[in-house]
Amino acid sequence: MIPISQAPIYPQEILKTTSEYFKTSANSRNNSTAYAKFRDEISNYLNCxxxxxxxxxxxxLYTIMRAYDLKKGDEVIVPAYTCKDVLRLVTTMGLKLKLVDIEPYTYNMDPDSLNKEISSKTRVVIATHMFGYPCSIDKITEISHDHGAMVIEDACQSMGAEYKEKKVGTYGDAGLFSLNMGKPITTIHGGIVCTDDSELSNKVSAINDTFKKYGFMHQIKTFTYMFGYSLCNVNAFYSLVYSLMGNKNLGETNSISYSELGDLMYKYTEFQASLGVKQLSKLDAYNNARIKNASYLMENLDKDGLFFPEVSEQMKPAYSRFPIYFENISRENCNKLINSFINSGIEVTPYLPESLPHLYNEKSSDFPIAEQMTNKTLTVPTHPNMDKKDLDKIVEILNHRFHVLH
Structure with missing residues (x-):
């Protein structure tokens, strides 16, 4: 089984990182040497x-919103197509959630919809770069700042993507990246907050300092996850894991990072930072492979009834996965198509099983594009471990099986 998303990690890389970590003196580990190196290299990479x-x-995301001193009932605007746990975090913190519609085929926040819904009551706008595809962050930031709202760029799926020759995550007041499984690079768990605002950074750092350190057993658990995840680079092993987990994606299953706010109040570890330094050095190579694979799909897929994001010259997507909108397909035929992929050994998912407005008791008619994209979109893999044979299999299924169903 070919996973939907993957940042390659290999067993020898995990073992080497572990060996280097334990060879480092306890004093060096306590002084957060790897943490500082990883943090500084990210800063240089992002130019942040x-x-x-x-x-x-x-x-x-939790620490950023706490650093903004948001009060219960403060309004936060979120796109109506994004990771559902972003919405859950906003509401769990007692904030007022307001959804805005998205653009067709980009899956990103529509600046015109934002302009209609934003007001002086809006404290924060969370702008997501979905699937590694940059949103219109300059317009979103301008509209938000005109109304006195701060912008958090959710670039969790998009590390390394660029908009107008600048890395996404560095346009807003704060940027957010994820290092969880299934992201462009991974340390199994982890996140990155970047900003050019020293006051905000100091507040985030101060909040982080109050968090607990993971215990020894949790670090053993993280190592076990790392090693298991590295074995998933072997498709046969991933097929076994996939079936044992009830046909659930490994990255998506474990990226549900919290059941309560207390689960978010832990520190990032030195051991993970050691792996992060190695992963960051490979990010551009990984993303170039994703871009190459996505380009191959766009060049070879029969576009009759299929739509995917158009790439303008001012954008460099990272393609953490490749979204495809099916113009005329029923839910029944959509499920048949998913089964065709699974039977062929390729993991394909709809990303959102149901619309976010529906989950939060909003009128779906108020978010027509998000509703439309949710119901008729499937995402296919583009990760660096895919080869031409895998891509040709995707093309064959979509160019033949889909049109039979269509």
């Missing part, structure tokens, strides 16, 4: 002044 590392992407 201040970076904080967190135990997960959601922990990063």
């Amino acid at each position: 002044k201040y970076v904080n590392l967190t135990c997960s992407g959601f922990s990063g």
